[in-house]
Amino acid sequence: MPAQTGLIQCPLMSIAAEALPAPFPHRHLLGIEGLSSSEITALLDLSEEAAKRGRQVDKKRDDLRGRTLINLFFEASTRTQSSFELAGKRLGADVMNMSIPTSSIKKGETLIDTAVTLNAMRPDLLVVRHHAAGAVELLSQKVDCSVINAGDGSHEHPTQALLDALTIRRHKNRIEGLIVAICGDILHSRVARSNILLLNALGARVRVVAPSTLLGAAVDRLGVEVYTSMHEGLKDADIVMMLRLQRERMVSSLIPSQREYFHFYGLDYDKLARAKPDALIMHPGPMNRGVEIDSNVADDARSVIREQVEMGVAVRIAVLQALAQHLPNQ
Amino acid sequence: MTAMDAQHEQHDIDRRRPHLPLALVNARLVDPASGLDAFGGLLIENGVIADLGMHIMEGSVEGAESLDCGGRTVAPGLIDMMVFCGEPGHEHRETLATASRAAAAGGVTTICCMPNTDPVIDDVALVDFILRRARDTALVHVHPMAAMTRDLKGEEMAEIGLLRDAGAVAFTNGKTSVASARLMRNVLSYANDYGALVVHHLEDDSLTQDGVMNEGEVATRLGLRGIPTAAETIMLERDIRLVELTGARYHAGQISCRASLEVIRAAKARGLPVTCGVSVNHLTLNENDIGSYRTFFKMKPPLRTEDDRQAMVEGVSRGDIDVIVSAHDPRGAEGKRRPFAEANDGAVGLETLLSAALRLYHNGEVSLHRLLDAVSSRPAELLGLSGGRLAKGATADLVLIDLEMPWKVEPERLRSKSKNTPFDEARFEGRALVTFVAGRPVYHYG
Numbered sequence: 001m002p003a004q005t006g007l008i009q010c011p012l013m014s015i016a017a018e019a020l021p022a023p024f025p026h027r028h029l030l031g032i033e034g035l036s037s038s039e040i041t042a043l044l045d046l047s048e049e050a051a052k053r054g055r056q057v058d059k060k061r062d063d064l065r066g067r068t069l070i071n072l073f074f075e076a077s078t079r080t081q082s083s084f085e086l087a088g089k090r091l092g093a094d095v096m097n098m099s100i101p102t103s104s105i106k107k108g109e110t111l112i113d114t115a116v117t118l119n120a121m122r123p124d125l126l127v128v129r130h131h132a133a134g135a136v137e138l139l140s141q142k143v144d145c146s147v148i149n150a151g152d153g154s155h156e157h158p159t160q161a162l163l164d165a166l167t168i169r170r171h172k173n174r175i176e177g178l179i180v181a182i183c184g185d186i187l188h189s190r191v192a193r194s195n196i197l198l199l200n201a202l203g204a205r206v207r208v209v210a211p212s213t214l215l216g217a218a219v220d221r222l223g224v225e226v227y228t229s230m231h232e233g234l235k236d237a238d239i240v241m242m243l244r245l246q247r248e249r250m251v252s253s254l255i256p257s258q259r260e261y262f263h264f265y266g267l268d269y270d271k272l273a274r275a276k277p278d279a280l281i282m283h284p285g286p287m288n289r290g291v292e293i294d295s296n297v298a299d300d301a302r303s304v305i306r307e308q309v310e311m312g313v314a315v316r317i318a319v320l321q322a323l324a325q326h327l328p329n330q
Numbered sequence: 331m332t333a334m335d336a337q338h339e340q341h342d343i344d345r346r347r348p349h350l351p352l353a354l355v356n357a358r359l360v361d362p363a364s365g366l367d368a369f370g371g372l373l374i375e376n377g378v379i380a381d382l383g384m385h386i387m388e389g390s391v392e393g394a395e396s397l398d399c400g401g402r403t404v405a406p407g408l409i410d411m412m413v414f415c416g417e418p419g420h421e422h423r424e425t426l427a428t429a430s431r432a433a434a435a436g437g438v439t440t441i442c443c444m445p446n447t448d449p450v451i452d453d454v455a456l457v458d459f460i461l462r463r464a465r466d467t468a469l470v471h472v473h474p475m476a477a478m479t480r481d482l483k484g485e486e487m488a489e490i491g492l493l494r495d496a497g498a499v500a501f502t503n504g505k506t507s508v509a510s511a512r513l514m515r516n517v518l519s520y521a522n523d524y525g526a527l528v529v530h531h532l533e534d535d536s537l538t539q540d541g542v543m544n545e546g547e548v549a550t551r552l553g554l555r556g557i558p559t560a561a562e563t564i565m566l567e568r569d570i571r572l573v574e575l576t577g578a579r580y581h582a583g584q585i586s587c588r589a590s591l592e593v594i595r596a597a598k599a600r601g602l603p604v605t606c607g608v609s610v611n612h613l614t615l616n617e618n619d620i621g622s623y624r625t626f627f628k629m630k631p632p633l634r635t636e637d638d639r640q641a642m643v644e645g646v647s648r649g650d651i652d653v654i655v656s657a658h659d660p661r662g663a664e665g666k667r668r669p670f671a672e673a674n675d676g677a678v679g680l681e682t683l684l685s686a687a688l689r690l691y692h693n694g695e696v697s698l699h700r701l702l703d704a705v706s707s708r709p710a711e712l713l714g715l716s717g718g719r720l721a722k723g724a725t726a727d728l729v730l731i732d733l734e735m736p737w738k739v740e741p742e743r744l745r746s747k748s749k750n751t752p753f754d755e756a757r758f759e760g761r762a763l764v765t766f767v768a769g770r771p772v773y774h775y776g
Binding site: 211212213228229250251253254255256257259260263264 | 480485486487488489490491492512513516517519520522523576
């Protein structure tokens with residue numbers, strides 16, 4: 001995607017370059033796919049600074065002063081939406097939240113019509129979550145502002161992958177060479193897809209662990225090692241990343257029951273013992289305690305689940321900052 | 331069933347009595363697993379086969395009792411992969427105890443009971459119940475097959491992982507097919523993670539509809555609704571596509587027609603993990619046996635034409651059909667003494683399985699080795715059971731067979747609670763004389 005007029009082309013470029021080690025060359029953030037490892041690393045570095053600022057009394061900057069950020073959520077969200085809202089506000093933007101439950105789309109307006117309508121309100125940044133894979137990209141083609149994918153169907157959730165990587169890097173000081181086991185409903189998980197792409201780009205060894213019915217066809221072609229047994233899949237893992245299981249999966253008979261799922265795939269101390277002693281426990285939330293993760297394990301000292309939420313705000317600040325470079329100034 | 335009955339049924343054998351080593355001498359040892367066929371002896375000690383070979387003779391083992399087999403055949407005890415038992419829920423038809431006595435009398439040392447019980451075996455507690463009841467009341471080994479869908483309804487997957495851990499040897503939908511291809515795919519895919527065998531009944535319900543016997547001339551003459559062979563073959567072909575998709579181990583519980591045999595052959599030729607069984611009824615009887623509406627010949631799949639029967643025999647002989655089952659299905663008079671169309675399906679068969687199967691051997695249609703393989707070694711292999719072979723260290727599940735002995739089936743003397751045998755008054759050649767389960771004699775003829 002060609003960069004539009006922005007900071008990098010203005011006389012102040014040298015100042016901007018100080019803040020941003022490598023200029024971010026994309027106008028939208030639609031997925032991890034298409035990002036180079038150096039771009040990912042630059043975003044993580046920027047996030048690190050945002051995380052530091054997040055722990056100060058004064059958390060404000062004015063990168064987005066006068067700008068408008070619209071959170072457009074076609075699917076319910078608590079943490080993603082609120083952390084984008086907070087990120088926008090900390091950068092000085094005006095933030096508007098639009099939650100559009102599926103029922104009101106039934107009024108007949110197509111996604112494109114919604115996009116055109118919103119575009120007419122001249123937002124600068126649009127954060128979009130949609131239940132259909134590819135919908136955010138489709139929308140990005142119809143608007144003039146920068147678009148950030150906050151989750152499209154079972155496709156991608158790039159800011160989640162970035163915040164996971166940031167959390168890992170803060171604890172392990174690296175990503176390269178780490179064994180990361182992503183466990184659970186891989187088939188329906190956008191978090192898994194984005195994480196697989198990002199972690200592979202940074203040189204981690206990625207494993208997926210799930211019953212075959214939740215793996216997806218040809219998942220091994222994504223560059224992961226595939227396991228259907230937690231005991232094997234968690235062996236020597238540095239990172240254990242659990243995914244949320246949705247109850248619909250039982251109704252559609254992809255798995256027989258919650259208790260069976262927990263017995264074979266729920267993270268408990270017995271299975272965790274197969275991982276490295278200092279393995280990190282991660283979960284994108286919201287958790288089902290007793291379904292995919294034992295309650296005590298979720299609260300274990302090795303669990304960084306709360307830190308993931310904190311890093312979520314930092315990563316979203318960094319992404320907004322990076323994309324702000326491309327916002328038109330006139 | 332009361333607790334008293336249960337105690338009463340325990341009489342046959344006192345498991346705690348220590349046994350002296352027992353040498354079966356002067357025997358023809360036939361082991362289909364290794365191809366062994368030799369005269370010699372076999373020593374049973376502590377429930378296992380301690381030794382076997384030419385050197386085991388009368389008096390050759392100190393401190394051992396010996397049984398002179400008079401040159402008769404000693405083979406691995408039979409393993410029956412399809413037994414419908416009434417316990418729990420239909421104890422008036424059959425209990426694990428009575429089924430096990432019928433089994434012992436037929437030379438069957440292991441039975442797999444199907445989950446068509448009330449309640450259905452779709453829960454860990456039921457698997458546990460069967461195993462405990464079998465331990466306390468049965469003479470032979472009993473392994474439950476669990477339901478692969480809840481309540482056998484074909485709607486939701488059962489807890490295959492937990493059931494397998496509890497001791498279910500395979501998963502099946504009993505006497506019905508899972509109509510939904512999506513669910514069948516999920517079941518196969520999921521079962522494959524646990525290396526579990528899926529045993530499927532083959533019947534496209536929408537095609538069977540109200541059919542009660544094989545579709546064709548006989549059905550038309552009798553004015554009975556027919557079941558086309560396609561009802562079986564369509565389901566089999568669908569399943570094989572799903573096996574291709576999932577890589578799961580799949581066993582067609584019973585096939586009954588030439589067209590299905592051809593489908594199985596093609597699947598095997600493509601290297602798919604597909605196996606199949608046939609009931610001894612479909613190897614020895616055909617639709618003409620129904621005669622004038624004899625309900626003891628009503629079963630599912632229905633008895634087919636003579637050409638189909640010959641295809642089944644040929645399939646067993648060539649090994650395309652892996653196993654022979656009794657499809658033992660006890661039914662009382664209340665279910666069988668009815669107009670044909672309204673009568674229950676099913677026939678008892680544990681006690682006649684071996685003798686009926688031996689007909690194929692005596693006719694020169696199937697070798698003794700292949701025949702015994704189909705009722706012992708092959709099922710053991712498919713189910714991952716330790717029995718089914720004559721080898722040092724193997725469990726001493728054995729049958730002493732007189733291959734030539736003539737006898738006549740007298741239904742009232744059958745050990746099964748239900749007497750619905752299609753071999754009523756049939757004359758057989760060959761039968762089990764003594765049956766050993768884990769080294770203990772559980773049946774003596776006469």
